[in-house]
Amino acid sequence: MTDADGFDQTPTSLTERLAAEALIVDVDGFEGPLDLLLTLGRTQKVDLRQISILQLAEQYLSFVEEARSLRIELAADYLVMAAWLAFLKSRLLLPPDPEEEGPSGEELAAHLAFQLERLSAMRESAAKLMARDQKGRDFFARGVTEDVASVRRISYTASLLDLMQAYARLRTKDDFRPYVMDRVEVMTLEQALERMRGLIGYAGDWIDISSYMPEGWGATGTRRRSATAANFAASLELVKEGRAEIRQGDIFAPIYIRKKARDDG
Amino acid sequence: MAEDQEPQEESLFTAPPMAEQERMVEAILFATAEPVTIRELTGRMPHGCDPAEALVHLRKRYEGRGVSVMKIGDAWAIRTAPDLGFLMQREKVETRKLSRAAIETLAIIAYHQPVTRAEIEEIRGVSVSRGTIDQLLEMEWIRFGRRKMTPGRPVTFVVTEGFLDHFGLETARDLPGLKELRSAGLLDNRPPPGHGLDDDEGDEDSDGSQPPLFDED
Amino acid sequence: MAEDQEPQEESLFTAPPMAEQERMVEAILFATAEPVTIRELTGRMPHGCDPAEALVHLRKRYEGRGVSVMKIGDAWAIRTAPDLGFLMQREKVETRKLSRAAIETLAIIAYHQPVTRAEIEEIRGVSVSRGTIDQLLEMEWIRFGRRKMTPGRPVTFVVTEGFLDHFGLETARDLPGLKELRSAGLLDNRPPPGHGLDDDEGDEDSDGSQPPLFDED
Numbered sequence: 015m016t017d018a019d020g021f022d023q024t025p026t027s028l029t030e031r032l033a034a035e036a037l038i039v040d041v042d043g044f045e046g047p048l049d050l051l052l053t054l055g056r057t058q059k060v061d062l063r064q065i066s067i068l069q070l071a072e073q074y075l076s077f078v079e080e081a082r083s084l085r086i087e088l089a090a091d092y093l094v095m096a097a098w099l100a101f102l103k104s105r106l107l108l109p110p111d112p113e114e115e116g117p118s119g120e121e122l123a124a125h126l127a128f129q130l131e132r133l134s135a136m137r138e139s140a141a142k143l144m145a146r147d148q149k150g151r152d153f154f155a156r157g158v159t160e161d162v163a164s165v166r167r168i169s170y171t172a173s174l175l176d177l178m179q180a181y182a183r184l185r186t187k188d189d190f191r192p193y194v195m196d197r198v199e200v201m202t203l204e205q206a207l208e209r210m211r212g213l214i215g216y217a218g219d220w221i222d223i224s225s226y227m228p229e230g231w232g233a234t235g236t237r238r239r240s241a242t243a244a245n246f247a248a249s250l251e252l253v254k255e256g257r258a259e260i261r262q263g264d265i266f267a268p269i270y271i272r273k274k275a276r277d278d279g
Numbered sequence: 280m281a282e283d284q285e286p287q288e289e290s291l292f293t294a295p296p297m298a299e300q301e302r303m304v305e306a307i308l309f310a311t312a313e314p315v316t317i318r319e320l321t322g323r324m325p326h327g328c329d330p331a332e333a334l335v336h337l338r339k340r341y342e343g344r345g346v347s348v349m350k351i352g353d354a355w356a357i358r359t360a361p362d363l364g365f366l367m368q369r370e371k372v373e374t375r376k377l378s379r380a381a382i383e384t385l386a387i388i389a390y391h392q393p394v395t396r397a398e399i400e401e402i403r404g405v406s407v408s409r410g411t412i413d414q415l416l417e418m419e420w421i422r423f424g425r426r427k428m429t430p431g432r433p434v435t436f437v438v439t440e441g442f443l444d445h446f447g448l449e450t451a452r453d454l455p456g457l458k459e460l461r462s463a464g465l466l467d468n469r470p471p472p473g474h475g476l477d478d479d480e481g482d483e484d485s486d487g488s489q490p491p492l493f494d495e496d
Numbered sequence: 497m498a499e500d501q502e503p504q505e506e507s508l509f510t511a512p513p514m515a516e517q518e519r520m521v522e523a524i525l526f527a528t529a530e531p532v533t534i535r536e537l538t539g540r541m542p543h544g545c546d547p548a549e550a551l552v553h554l555r556k557r558y559e560g561r562g563v564s565v566m567k568i569g570d571a572w573a574i575r576t577a578p579d580l581g582f583l584m585q586r587e588k589v590e591t592r593k594l595s596r597a598a599i600e601t602l603a604i605i606a607y608h609q610p611v612t613r614a615e616i617e618e619i620r621g622v623s624v625s626r627g628t629i630d631q632l633l634e635m636e637w638i639r640f641g642r643r644k645m646t647p648g649r650p651v652t653f654v655v656t657e658g659f660l661d662h663f664g665l666e667t668a669r670d671l672p673g674l675k676e677l678r679s680a681g682l683l684d685n686r687p688p689p690g691h692g693l694d695d696d697e698g699d700e701d702s703d704g705s706q707p708p709l710f711d712e713d
Contacts, residue, residue, distance in 0.1 A: 045597060048621025091622070117689030125688050132619060135682045140603035142672040147578035149662045150589035154310035154576040157587065160359060160367050160527035170418060172377040172385070174446045180379065181386035182460050184402055303583055305562030306576040309526075310587050323583055345522030363523040366540055 047095035050074070052130050052137075062131045067123035068106050071099040102126070173219070183229065201231060206244035207251055214258055220270040223249050223260075294327030297336065304333040305357075314354030381411050385420060389442070389451050393424035393435035412436070420445065511544030514553065521550045521572075531571030531661055567666045569657040578664070592635075598628045602637060606659065606671055607683060610641035610652035615685065629653070637662065 044050045054073045055065050078096045081088050105119030147153050213226055223245055231241035249271050252258035262269045294300070303324050307315060320330035334355060338348040341357070349358050359367065377385070384407055387399050399407050415421040415436075424437035438451055448454065511517070520541050524532060537547035551572055555565040563574050576584065594602070601624055604616050616624050632638040641654035655668055665671065677683050 045600075045620065046622030051621075121689040125686070128686060129619075129621065132682050133621065135677055135680070136600060136604050136607065136619060139607055139671070139673055139677065140599045143603055143606065143663060144599060146663045146665075146672070147581070148591075149575070149664065150587075150591060152581040153578045153664060154306075154581075154584050154587050155529035156526060156574065157310045157312040158356065158358075159529045168373050168375055170377045170381070170414070171374050171445075172382050174448075176377070176382050177386050177389065177446065178455060178460060180382040181390055184383055184387065185460070302560075302562035302577065303580060306580040307583055309563045309574070310576050310584055312587075323585070343519075345519035345524075346526045357526065359523045359527055360519065363520060366520055366524055367527060369540060 047074075047092050048129060048133055050077070050092070051095075051126075052133055055130055062127070062134055065127060065130070067126055068103060070126075071103045071106075074099050075103070175213070175221070186229075201228070201237075201241045201244040203244050203247045203251070206241070206248035210245065210248045210252055211257070214252060214271070214273050220261070220272045222268045223271050224268060226271075294329070295325060297329075297333060300324065300328050300330065300333040301336045301340070303328070304330055304337050308337075308348065308355060308357045311356075314351040314356035316354045320355075377414075378411070380408070381414055384411050385415055385438075385442075388415075388421050388436045389438050389454055392437040392451060393427070394437075395427055395433040395435050397433060399436075511546070512542060514546075514550060517541065517545050517547065517550040518553045518557070520545070521547050521554055525554075525565065525572060525574045528573075531568045531573040531657060533571045535570075537572075566664065568661045569667065571657060573661065575664070592631075594631070595628070597625065598631055601628050602632055602655075602659075605632070605638050605653045606655045606668060607674065607677060608685075609654040609668065610644070611654075612644055612650040612652050614650065616653075 044053070051070060051074060054077065055062060055070050057073070058065055058069060060066075075096060078088060078092065102119060102122050106123060110118055149155060209228060210226060224242070226245055227238075227241055231237045246269070249258065249260055249269070252271070253260045253274075257274055258271050259274050260269060260271045295303070304320060307320060307323060317331050317334070320334075321328065324330060334348065341347045345360055345363055346357050347360050349356055383403055384399055387402050388394055391398065391402070396407055396412070412421075418441075419439055420442040421436045422439050424435035426432040426434055443449065443451065512520070521537060524537060524540060534547055534551075538545065541547060551565065555567075558565050558574070561577070562580060563576050566573055566575050597620075600620060601616055604619050605611055608615065608619070613624055613629070629638075635658075636656055637659040638653050639656050641652035643649040643651055660666070660668065668674075674683075
């Protein structure tokens, strides 16, 4: 502060001078030109709604002038604001030019006033917010918390089809006898269709058609391919007959089939 | 914050009313991570307070509530009422398919009930692990039936109401018979020679040498 | 385990009495520091319970006590009464001191949400540093809201339930002075005059064809 004595060329009263210096010394403390404008505006000691934008523009411009005379470097946005305010000032002072496009000086001034009022209101709101009771400072959460254990309960399930297939598997094992197929590696559509017609009657739910693969057809590539193709063709056939519905979630996703609810009645 | 000091100074002579002291003890017990001793309560509350008495009131207030004021060693804490411990669990139910061994055993019981373990093994051609039976018992899909009047009086297994319920059957006799299974195409596929080689089936158990533990997981 | 199923099955039809439900909600809220949603309460309590009603009773029960039942967004929590904060010297958590920029940014997001970064900058008249937003995101006081349906589809910020919890707010509508600000038009998004001509600004919707998404919350 004692350094300020050197700047006696400023022709102002002591208090004004000190105030201006405080502003300038604080220039880093301003959160941009709007913040500075708000601070300057407060020195008008009127409600922000009644503030004189013209006077504010002058205050700002003289602040910038002063900063320059003190060789204080101002950030670019402060200078942009100064240029804009100089423009605004001229608009406010000169009679409106009917030729000119764009908003009038009054409109621009009104918007600036709105911005200042809004910023000021947000400042106050921020202060009110921070003055509220805060968790961990004024009120507290539970000190001893109990962990909520995630209990994973496994529920086993089986369908009637599973049960019957299992039983069938056991029974066929009993009366197993050598069996010769003409074309061992090929399952025909008729065979698949015959089988699927019977099976589909037991399943009310969506079932992956691959689970309809006949036993023993999944082992080798050729047999599996043949059975898969026949099963798929048979499934389509059943859908065509209106006895089943088929769906697939995505490309290469499992294909599901289910018995179609009878709607012929 | 500084203002808070003043009532404390004052209360050297006039302690807060008991109802207020009770509130204080309540808040401290709630927010503190460890059980709190009377000594500590005294230290934290304004002078002249009687936390021991406040605790008596507080304890009574929480009687029969969802949490209770409990003494732990010589300290006090608020804890969940013991009968509500079950609420501290979040149950996640995971549905899994029954193992092949289990489903086969179940099928045999359903079709042949009442059936002994030896009979099940005879039909499956493989020994039945204890785990499989236990699992089915636990699921309440099978239960013990009456003992067989054969030497050794072996226990039998039968299916339960729960089983019928799950499979949508009125009685076990509603299960499709062999003939129906065959006409449904469930019996017409004979296992090819070398059935055991079927390597895309993970839980093969037709081979008698298999240890009967495979289905426990 | 299996025995536990039965009462639960039963209660599908008969929920526990309301007094009992109140105890359950009490126990669950006491057991956690985080707010618990009605949905989670419903999930953890037996079938047929109505935690929302139980909460009404519970909240009344704790009125004027050392702890109180608070609503935070869609969730509920028990917190100590603010007037007893002086007893909790030891529980105080040092929150990181927020810069003025961070506090203002937070307030703007709370009062103007959902709000874009450009809008925050317009209000503060200065650019918002990344660090400020990051800090608020990290504290989980703000989060990303949905994108604005304006050119460039900028992201928006909104405050979180953690924010509400920290400041003891039931909803963002309970922010201090919100109504006054709104009626004074200070929460309006008022574009600068002549701005509509300026088509290189991405986030304004001064052209009438844009749906007014601003004040939805």
